[in-house]
Amino acid sequence: MLIVACIKQVPDTTQVKIDPITNTLVREGIPFIMNPYDTHALEAALQLKDRFGCRVAVLSMGPPNAEATLRKALSAGVDRAILLSDRCFGGADTLATSKVLASAIQRLNDTVEPVGLVICGKQTIDGDTAQVGPGIAVRLGYQQLTLVDKVEELDLATRRLVVSRKLEGRHERVAAPLPAMLTVVREINRPRYPTVPMRLAAATAQVEVWNNEILKLDTGTVGLKGSPTWVSKIFSPERDKGELLGDGINDPSGAVQLLMDKLLEKDLLPL
Amino acid sequence: MTPTPSIFAPIFIAATALFLWSCWKRLSLTALGRTDNRLHDIGQRIGDTLAYAFAQRRVLAKPSGLIHLAIFWCFLVLMVANAEFLLHGLFPAISFSSLPDGLFGPVLQIIDAVSLITLAAVTAAAIRRAVAPPYPEARTFEAFFILMLIAVLMLASFGVNAAKISAMPPTTQQIARELLPISGWFVPYIPVEQSKLIHDLSWWVHALVLLLFMNLLPLSKHFHIITAIPNIFLRRLEQPALPEKEQFTAGNRFGIDRADAYTWKELLDAFSCTECGRCQNDCPAHATGKPLNPRQVIHNLKLNLLKNGSSLKQGNAPLQPLIGEGAGSISEEAIWACTTCGACLESCPVFIEQMPKLIPLRRHLVEMESKFPEELLNLFENMEGRSNPWGIAPSERGKWATLLGERPFEAGTTEYLFYVGCAGSFDSRAKQVTLALAQLLDKANVSWGILGKDELCCGDSLRRLGNEFVFDKLATQNVALFKEQGVKKVIVQCPHCLTTLKNDYRQYGIKLEVIHHSQLLLHLVQDGRLTLPRQAKELGSLLYHDSCYLGRHNGIYDEPREALALAVGTAPKEMERNRENGFCCGAGGGRMWMEEFTGERINLVRVKEALQQQPDTVCTACPYCLTMFEDGLKDLRQDEQVRVKDIAEVLAEAVLRPPPPA
Secondary structure, three states: OEEEEEOOEEEOHHHOEEOOOOOOEEOOOOOEEEOHHHHHHHHHHHHHHHHHOOEEEEEEEOOHHHHHHHHHHHHHOOOEEEEEOOHHHOOOOHHHHHHHHHHHHHHHHHHOOOEEEEEEEOOOOOOOOOOHHHHHHHHHOOEEEEEEEEEEEEEOOOOEEEEEEEEOOEEEEEEEEOOEEEEEOHHHOOOOOOOHHHHHHHHHOOOEEEOHHHHOOOHHHOOOOOOOOOOOOOOOOOOOOOOOOOOOOOOHHHHHHHHHHHHHHOOOOOO | OOOOHHHHHHHHHHHHHHHHHHHHHHHHHHHHOEOOOOOOOHHHHHHHHHHHHHOOOOHHHOOOHHHHHHHHHHHHHHHHHHHHHHHHHHOOOOOHHHOOHHHHHHHHHHHHHHHHHHHHHHHHHHHHHHHOOOOHHHOOHHHHHHHHHHHHHHHHHHHHHHHHHHOOOHHHHHHHHHHOHHHHOOHHHOOHHHHHHHHHHHHHHHHHHHHHHHHHOOOOHHHHHHHHHHHHHOOOOOOOOOOOOOOOOOOOOOOOOOHHHOEHHHHHHHHHOOOOOHHHHHOHHHHOOOOOOHHHHHHHHHHHHHHHHHHHHOOOOOOOOOEOOOOOOEOHHHHHHOOOOOHHHHHOOOOOOOHHHHHHHHHHHHHHOOOOOOHHHHHHHHHHHHOOOOOOOHHHOOHHHHHHOOOEOOOOOOOEEEEOHHHHHHOHHHHHHHHHHHHHHHHOOOOEEEOHHHOOOOOHHHHHOOOHHHHHHHHHHHHHHHHHOOOOEEEEOOHHHHHHHHOHHHHHOOOOEEEEHHHHHHHHHHOOOOOOOOOOHHHOOEEEOOOOOOOOOOOOOHHHHHHHHHHHOOOOEOOOOOHHHOOOOOOHHHHHHOOOOOOOOHHHHHHHHHHOOOOOEEEEOOHHHHHHHHHHHHHOOOOOOOEEEEHHHHHHHHHHOOOOOO
């Protein structure tokens, strides 16, 4: 049985700025990371590999530089890393993205090994939609188990799985037949730290690239063309500029006095 | 049984062969280790050997060392006497009596006196070990047995001499008693008719005990009698001890998980340990109840070698793991407990390197097995992803300087790079130190600049924690940046940055002139570039705490003290353990980022020691020490009474605050 983990390369959002004129993310000089939730999806897949000996493939749709993130997955111990990259996949919304991912999973299922589980992070930190995982499940007709914080049972013989879902204020225990798509929350595990030999091996390992010549999707249904959702504007919420009170370096007590006066004036001190 | 060569020679040959075989069996194990050139700088090595082996400089650091010094020198003299004794037993023609008259008398007198001193010294050593042992477990049978054997040797030698004198005619007896006055004390107790019997008996006791003693050496901690002097001669001369650089190519193994991966000299250390316990008594981890004991680390390495020796020699896998539980293994908990403070290195009389043996074990755990305390996962990821321990955005690094205006380091123009470090850039308390220092530098018209967001963490914690892979990345990038910017002189406010940039980075092909702010500030005051219009009396009595990486690792003890003395007019108070004997704050070696679950907290022990001196202000020279002291004072609810200031802040009080109105 093959387990597929879907991961995404995202900009490190603590370091992201938005260009006020174009309303787009300023990507220059911003480091990319593996979407933090996806690191847990990857770990969940690897733990099942450790327990049941399943093979793990990792998929990512993105530009060619997303290869770096797939190498990270290789250093963690996945068997196969595939980058889904084609110009016509660009500008995709969650619908178009899930189509490409689902098509790649189907291809793995048909040509390599039957897929039993697809594991995704619960959402990405750049888009925050949490729609791609469910989208994949729908398109493939897999059972959909979101917000999983524990895989309680997995029976490969009966092809059945029991998971715990972390909901607001309660947990839900759900059983489902395979194949299934899980999205996982941070609490599910602690991602492993790759060993140096694994990192070195991953640095030279093969990251396969599947473009649309391989997936053969109708170009009208993928990428920008296949995306009914359009981002009309991205903006940072306006924030009032602060005010520098006094000279904190040479006259700290004066500066504190000014601050106290200001706080009292605005009635912000709980007196 | 008259001592005749025909009986003695076979016994002697068998005993010597056994002794040599035992020595070979152990010493040949050191050949399993990797190569390491320890024969350079012979002149310095000879000097060190004279100072530390023959003058016993480190042994004498404690009063009880005097007993050891006496035994050591007596041994050297008695080696001559025993050589004569053994040779005489084999070849009766060889004897001191064939020496010229002018030499014969003094030689006998010296040996006689030295035998008495030895007897007194071993008695004192036994009493000391019984009454006030260096550590409780030191009262071993072996220790007392060896001391007893030495005492028996002395008494037997007196017996041999006294019996000889007793058998002499009265006139010769008088001369003999002048030559051997101590042995002479025993003569009246020996009936003339039994002198032959007592002589022979004493002779055989002396001979057999000597051979037994010799054979016990390699089997016990007393092997140090043979290995300690070479171990001092072969000591590591480079200070501080730097971990080896690793080559990150596929197929290599990283770190150490078996004894034969150490160098031969590191394995010789295992056979040179005297089990004196100085390292364990000075170790902050051991002193606060952690499972790390530097003496046991070395002892377990020895046991591991002995257990695995024959297997390793045949090229097989070790039978006993080096990292693990039980005798002959070093536990993971012990490996992670080390603060790398270097106290063990400073205290060992024979220059065994305990702490540097632990770093490669950490490397193995991190790099090969990905096994480490879970608190470190975030640290490692933050360091790799954002180049600081907290994972704060790198763009925030230069923000502290906003109040002073942009201060970029400009290649070719700026004299000093102010390498601010992670704490100085991100930690709100340490940022106050950074600001104080920056203002002082401006006041003194020092040409300085920062790298801002391009500065990366120096990687100190990573390297001490064994994450050499990520350290290597950061060091490579930092060094490339320094070279590109033409950085030559660097100011640091953190001793960890200091040691890493100054020492570790030499392995990356850059030799920087790195100056700690306490040194620079002192020089600026001494050169008149900083004037002190007033003394910072409001800080009350100061107490200085030595940072391990400033002090022990880099030998900077005086400048911080002198700078403080100038700022307040009097020398700072000292803690009981200071300078080379300073006690760690608990944050070195990456322990800053780890929980301390076992035993007492190291920083609390140190803070309590500080409070004994009743200071108003504890002065530190390291952002880690600053944090550990402030936390400790808060825990003890003393933070209202005692404050903690960095040296830069103390000087800033004196230099920058306007003088109070007259």
